[in-house]
Amino acid sequence: GQSLEQPSEVTAVEGAIVQINCTYQTSGFYGLSWYQQHDGGAPTFLSYNALDGLEETGRFSSFLSRSDSYGYLLLQELQMKDSASYFCAVKAGSARQLTFGSGTQLTVLP
């Protein structure tokens, strides 16, 4: 099976930079994704990394190291609206199912 670990909570101030880490244990790894969820609403896709390195999309960047089974989501120039839960997810296994971590609650303070 697949297991993922990420911090349960992170707090930062507006304008700051925050990094949310994710480590995983899996077999048949294909890629690591990040999703954002506001107040129990529909999770929305942020990024996907299949290869090692950094992917940048505006204020958000995502990093993957396959050899370390580790990735992170980097959020820059934090805004109040970034307060949400952030989930890492692995696409893995023979069925290529999508398995999520338990989520990191990000609180952005003024």
Add this chain to the structure above:
Amino acid sequence: NAGVMQNPRHLVRRRGQEARLRCSPMKGHSHVYWYRQLPEEGLKFMVYLQKENIIDESGMPKERFSAEFPKEGPSILRIQQVVRGDSAAYFCASSPSGSTEAFFGQGTRLTVV
């Protein structure tokens, strides 16, 4: 192109009744995932389906739960003889074949009283 549609948004059932949750994937999407989420917790994988096939149901409880994704019509998650512990938000996500991105519906909030 409408997003992933789940209905009902809220469902109340008495213990022992059946709950049927529906998910209409985005047009052209042949893959459907179902997840369960308890308050303040993560998304727990339940089942992964393609049209007319269950690909992975390793997250489904062995009893009372079943899922289908017929050739025509929505995917259905069925919970028989519901118990209080089934109360949760159930999310459906869909993706096209080979895609790395899953699109989520707004979820169905099931409350068992």
